[in-house]
Amino acid sequence: MAGVCHPPTRFHRIHGANVRLDPAGTQATRVDSFANGLCFSHEPLAPGQVFLVEIEEKELGWCGHLRVGLTAHEPGSLDVVPEYSLPDLVNLGESWVFAITRNHNRVTAGDRAAADARGFLSDPYLRIEQVKIPRDKLVGRSRPGRYSHLLDDLYKTNVLPATARKSRIGVLYALQPDGTADMHIVINGEDMGPSAKGLPASRPLYAVVDVFASTKSVRIIQVEYGLPSLQTLCRLAIQKHIVHRLAIDGLNLPPPLKNLCKYE
Template sequence: MNNNNKNTIRFHQYHGENIVLSEDNTVAYRNRSFANAVTFSERPLQPGEIFLVEIEQNESGWSGHMRLGLTQLDPLAIYRNGSIPQFALPDLAETGRSWIYGISKAHNYCIFPSTLPTNQFSFMTGKSSAFQKLNGEKTFIKTCRGSLPISLLKPLRSPSEDILPTDMGSRIGIMYVPTDQHHANMHYIINGEDQGPCIKGIPFTLAPLHVVVDVYGTTKKVRIVQLYVVPSLQSACRDAILQHITKNAVSSLPLPRMLKEYLLYQT
């Protein structure tokens, strides 16, 4: 089996009735309304593994934004027992064994363990009391599946551009960090910044933890950012271009239509 195919992170085939999956189940699009758009990760998340999505499209006229969290409920069992809940909050969360929050426009500062070398930090220690604000010297993070450039967690925009967590292009990640043999803390990573433990004491050994993504409210379309797949040269070039130009400006580039569509993830 191709290693890239094996390492690709996808959405689960069972999801809310208003969700349409595309691009090998790595893109989730809500085709109508503002609800019935709960999705899950195809497989459970590993301790210390980051699941990252980018908001590709918003839709005005609704209130609220994407909800993101973890659940120990099996997506297949949820589907077989009736139907996928209309909302992640409160419906899925109230069933128990689920830890979900709504993403808002406000967020905190990045934190990392101060005891690590200056060129990397780790989400694996679980020692939140040793965290301090991230500074520009840190370039890599250490996860259970290897080290990653911090740049992968950040939006493909010019650093001078302000971006809110709920904006198009924003990258929102989730992970859980074991604190002992049986418990873990859940973290959000927003545009390259670890928000610290928002939920503590999750009994992660009791059952596998799937990611929950509710494409709710103003959030219309999200894409899974593949952190553990070696990108093709073509894909790497696209990312480099989008770091210096907004997607809205792609149409004005002096390029053939097919290249513009590729830059916009339309092919």
């Protein structure tokens, strides 16, 4: 899968009543209440293609967190966008959605021991069955600051709450020999194991992101599967020659490139 190229992902024009998308369709913000925050991928996902979002903003006072999953319903075919992914969308059938908490970690103790033996997060690729995804984009980075390097280490080791700001949550499906698919959720570069099995791989499967309750805003993170883009190569070259990301502010670079270097 590392050599496969997928088009950039964005959110579907069909979404919950309380969602506002940015002009690029890559940031979804719930502007009112705690519900009606349902979003979908613009196109069906390809096998092994991860739909990855970063939690941009939280809202205190609500109970509950981000929910993600897959659906075989084409968003434009819905008479009304459900108020909730759980249970409303799931009750329509052919939808598989989970709240993002550690309680839904499907990795067994034996699998975890094997992962530890291989050196968790030391491999530059996340490997899920036949799927191979570059790991660098799967792990969030804090906003630059005096102690941001400490936070970055916590994100890399995945010890912060799964729903913390800057956490990156992804969903994908892996094809199975019997023609079905397993759905996997990825939290900060760690595969949570099969969350659902027996999905109809012959049907188009759309990503579901429910910007629910304490999650206020999420942003899509683009993942490169093949050769790195020129933009990525420039970012890596700049980052290689600075001591700390705060030093980027002093460089004579366009603001968009500075932001890319600081936050990606």
